[in-house]
Amino acid sequence: xxxxxxxxxxxxxxxxxxxxxxxxxxxxxxxxxxxxxxxxxxxxxxxxxxxxxxxxxxxxxxxxxxxxxxxxxxxxxxxxxxxxxxxxxxxxxxxxxxxxxxxxxxxxxxxxxxxxxxxxxxxxxxxxxxxxxxxxxxxxxxxxxxxxxxxxxxxxxxxxxxxxxxxxxxxxxxxxxxxxxxxxxxxxxxxxxxxxxxxxxxxxxxxxxxxxxxxxxxxxxxxxxxxxxxxxxxxxxxxxxxxxxxxxxxxxxxxxxxxxxxxxxxxxxxxxxxxxxxxxxxxxxxxxxxxxxxxxxxxxxxxxxxxxxxxxxxxxxxxxxxxxxxxxxxxxxxxxxxxxxxxxxxxxxxxxxxxxxxxxxxxxxxxxxxxxxxxxxxxxxxxxxxxxxxxxxxxxxxxxxxxxxxxxxxxxx
Amino acid sequence: xxxxxxxxxxxxxxxxxxxxxxxxxxxxxxxxxxxxxxxxxxxxxxxxxxxxxxxxxxxxxxxxxxxxxxxxxxxxxxxxxxxxxxxxxxxxxxxxxxxxxxxxxxxxxxxxxxxxxxxxxxxxxxxxxxxxx
Numbered sequence: 219x220x221x222x223x224x225x226x227x228x229x230x231x232x233x234x235x236x237x238x239x240x241x242x243x244x245x246x247x248x249x250x251x252x253x254x255x256x257x258x259x260x261x262x263x264x265x266x267x268x269x270x271x272x273x274x275x276x277x278x279x280x281x282x283x284x285x286x287x288x289x290x291x292x293x294x295x296x297x298x299x300x301x302x303x304x305x306x307x308x309x310x311x312x313x314x315x316x317x318x319x320x321x322x323x324x325x326x327x328x329x330x331x332x333x334x335x336x337x338x339x340x341x342x343x344x345x346x347x348x349x350x351x352x353x354x355x356x357x358x359x360x361x362x363x364x365x366x367x368x369x370x371x372x373x374x375x376x377x378x379x380x381x382x383x384x385x386x387x388x389x390x391x392x393x394x395x396x397x398x399x400x401x402x403x404x405x406x407x408x409x410x411x412x413x414x415x416x417x418x419x420x421x422x423x424x425x426x427x428x429x430x431x432x433x434x435x436x437x438x439x440x441x442x443x444x445x446x447x448x449x450x451x452x453x454x455x456x457x458x459x460x461x462x463x464x465x466x467x468x469x470x471x472x473x474x475x476x477x478x479x480x481x482x483x484x485x486x487x488x489x490x491x492x493x494x495x496x497x498x499x500x501x502x503x504x505x506x507x508x509x510x511x512x513x514x515x516x517x518x519x520x521x522x523x524x525x526x527x528x529x530x531x532x533x534x535x536x537x538x539x540x541x542x543x544x545x546x547x548x549x550x551x552x553x554x555x556x557x558x559x560x561x562x563x564x565x566x567x568x569x570x571x572x573x574x575x576x577x578x579x580x581x582x583x584x585x586x587x588x589x590x591x592x593x594x595x596x597x598x599x600x601x602x603x604x605x606x607x608x609x610x611x612x613x614x615x616x617x618x619x620x621x622x623x624x625x626x627x628x629x630x631x
Numbered sequence: 632x633x634x635x636x637x638x639x640x641x642x643x644x645x646x647x648x649x650x651x652x653x654x655x656x657x658x659x660x661x662x663x664x665x666x667x668x669x670x671x672x673x674x675x676x677x678x679x680x681x682x683x684x685x686x687x688x689x690x691x692x693x694x695x696x697x698x699x700x701x702x703x704x705x706x707x708x709x710x711x712x713x714x715x716x717x718x719x720x721x722x723x724x725x726x727x728x729x730x731x732x733x734x735x736x737x738x739x740x741x742x743x744x745x746x747x748x749x750x751x752x753x754x755x756x757x758x759x760x761x762x763x764x
Contacts, residue, residue, distance in 0.1 A: 262664075277722070278693050279668045487667060487693055559671040561691050582693055583670040614689075614696075 250295035251394045251452035255459055259483055267359035269296035271486055276471055278487035282585045284474035285441055285492055289400030290484030291463050298362025299393040299449065300355040300369060305382035307353050307373075309526075311345065314372035316511065316534070318524040322347040327421040327438055331511055331519050332365055333530035337537060338507040339514070341365050342499065344438055346423050354389075354434065354449070358501045362390055372529055394455035398462055399445030399492075401630075402480045407446055410461045411435065415446075429461035440489060442496025442628055491582045494591065497553065497626030503564060503580045504551060504593055512537050513547040513595070515625070549576065549595045553627060554609065554620040556590035559583075562611040562620060568594045569610035569617060575600040578611060584627060591627050592620065632760065633660045635726055639746065640756035641702045646726065649744050652737070654703050657730040658690065658721065661760045666692040669721040672699070674710040674732050681707060681734060683747045688731070690721070703747055705734040 247270040256263065261272035272293060274281060284290055302311055308320030317330030324347050332340045341361040346354040357365040366388050373384040398407055404415050413426035413435055423436030431454035439445040450458055463481050471482040490500070499505050504514055511520050511534070520534050541547065556562055561581055568576035581592030596609070607622030634640075639647040644662035648655045663669065671691040681687045681701035688699035710732045714720060721729040739745040751759065 262667075274667060277668050279670075491693060559691070560673065560689075561671075561696060563696065583691065 250293055251455040252293045252295060252396075252459055255456060256293065256483075261483070261485060264486065266486060267296060269359055271296055272483070274485040274487045275483045278485060278491070279585045280471035280474075281482060281484040281488035282491050284471045284479075284482045285400045285443055285484055285488060286586060287401070288474040288479065289398055289402035289406055289445070289481040290441075290471075290488065291459065291481050292397040292399065292484050292489060293455075293459070294395040294397050294447070295393070295452070295455065296359040297390075297395050298357035298359060298365060299389040299395070300357060300362070300366055301387045301389050302353045302355060302369065302373060302384055303351055303387070304384045305351055306376070306384040307351055308347075309382075310373035310376050310384035311353055311355075312524055312526060313376040313528050314369055315343065315345070316520045316528065316530065317345065318521040319345055319347070319353060321524075322353075324349055325422045325424060327423060327436055329421075329519060331516070332368055333511070333534065334507060335530055335533065337510045337530050337533035339501075339505045339509050339511060340368060340507060342501055342505055342516075346434070346436060348423070348425070348434060356395075361501060362388070392452065394450050394452045394458075395447060396450070396455065396459055396462070397439055397441075397445060397447045398481065399439045399441040399484075400443045400481070403443070403445040406462060406481050407435075407448075410458075418446075420444075428458050431458055433458070440496075440498055441492040442498070442626065443492075443630055490580075491585060494580050494582055494593070495584055495586055495626065495628035497593070497628075499551075499593075500580060504595075509595075510534070510537055510547065512541060513549055513551065515551045517541070546598055548598050550598055550601045551579070551625070552576075552594055552596050552601065552606070553623045553625040554578070554581075554592040554594055554607075554611070555587065555623050555627070556592070556611070556618060556620045557608075558613075558618040559590065560613045560616075560618050561590040562592040562594070562613060562618070567612040568596055568620075569612055570600050571610075574612075575609065586628050593625070632664065633726070634753045634757045634760075636753045638726070638753060639702070639750040640753065640759075641700065641750060642759060643698075643700045643702075645700060645702050647702045647746070647750060649736075649746060652735050652744070653708065654705070654734045654736050654746075655730050656702060656732055656734065657725055658699070659756070659760075660725045662697075663722045663725045663729070666690065666695060666697065668693050669718045672711075672714045672718055672721065672731060674699075674714070675701075675707050677707050677710060679707045681705060699731065701734065702750060703734050703736050705736040707732055708735050709733040 247265040256272040264273040311319040327346045344356045370386045410429045434449040474482045562578045563581045566578040567574045576596035578594045584591040610617040673689045675687040686698040687701045
């Protein structure tokens with residue numbers, strides 16, 4: 219039975235959009251600095267974008283629920299970290315990315331995008347201003363080499379014309395990333411850092427020690443819960459992880475909660491269902507070089523009001539003008555809740571009557587809603603405001619009904 | 632990974648237990664572990680005819696959906712309705728409370744149980760899962 223349909227273990231694109239060779243095809247997956255920790259915890263490991271990553275430690279559903287009710291600890295050391303430094307760093311990023319990064323105060327973070335000249339999305343990024351002349355750019359693992367190459371080229375282009383130099387450096391091998399996410403995150407982390415976490419607001423970060431090791435602590439995440447992302451040196455990762463989650467052996471995530479464990483390890487499977495419930499896009503599913511920020515419902519990341527040129531401005535400005543004159547993007551990202559228990563999954567056709575009107579980008583059984591949920595691109599002509607849907611989803615030859623709901627599916631209280 | 636010695640197995644990771652003319656069918660511990668949390672099992676209807684090697688249902692987990700194949704020819708006599716409320720039984724007790732459906736298999740000419748050829752012994756199945764890594 220396992221051979222019947224490809225188990226879409228990681229939602230990773232099978233071939234890298236944009237023509238670059240996926241890392242997974244050219245090398246054996248590399249372990250993160252926490253590999254031995256995962257193995258000791260009995261994790262099921264999977265190859266994700268060329269990295270050997272924990273998929274789940276036990277039940278991914280229990281891990282998901284633990285993040286919603288207690289806290290989960292994630293190893294995200296596969297993510298790409300790139301610094302852009304120097305007096306021209308802000309101006310260079312303003313030219314390279316869609317956001318207005320030079321306006322960030324030190325300590326602020328921004329969700330932004332790297333777009334191609336035609337407006338297609340090459341990656342979605344979080345950028346932190348760590349100092350006046352230092353920005354940390356966090357890229358998806360599968361796109362790190364593309365982001366590095368594009369930033370290098372774009373920053374060199376603009377540096378000669380702008381207010382000074384900007385140096386682009388890949389820090390991925392020098393950085394481990396541990397996320398602690400969930401309602402207990404702040405309390406658990408507070409026991410191991412002198413940082414005043416109460417003043418670290420959502421989408422800001424500070425330099426501070428965690429369990430005695432220097433780190434960049436940011437209140438960001440990909441779960442829809444409060445939580446922190448901790449960037450530290452690879453050699454400190456083991457120590458930081460064990461300080462935050464002292465249990466050494468396999469843990470039962472279903473025991474997490476007020477009376478049980480404050481924090482449990484959580485794998486990529488839980489991370490994917492958590493971000494889906496939170497309505498957050500995943501590169502390769504909702505985002506790609508053939509998708510513009512406007513189609514993905516993320517037009518707000520395109521700062522056409524910033525001064526100067528930036529890569530993609532002409533194309534994106536035209537799309538924005540078209541939308542303003544009532545000629546919006548040809549397709550829209552919608553949320554679907556299935557009426558059946560069969561799960562709409564990536565690539566399944568979305569139907570309006572007998573007509574195919576779209577495609578599912580991500581779908582999974584939602585542990586919080588107790589029913590399958592999905593995001594899908596649907597033709598603009600099929601989206602008619604409040605009365606949109608329901609749609610059919612062609613689930614391996616049988617049409618199942620799904621209602622259209624506003625995103626996100628889940629919002630923390 | 633548990634592989635009870637008394638059961639028969641398929642290359643598609645189903646197990647079969649035969650008692651008289653009735654075969655009970657489920658998926659193996661190996662399959663359940665590989666799938667992760669099972670969230671829904673779509674089973675054949677009672678009285679439906681099933682054919683060995685043909686799909687007769689599907690198993691939905693968080694990350695994937697897989698066809699459920701019947702290992703035998705016959706008529707479905709019973710399905711495990713408990714799985715409707717608690718599909719997690721497939722993960723918790725794949726060889727016990729997580730069983731999926733029962734099929735009446737016609738006896739052979741001499742009254743002997745007529746299992747289709749090609750089913751694997753526990754030892755053979757264990758080899759298969761080892762070589763699959």
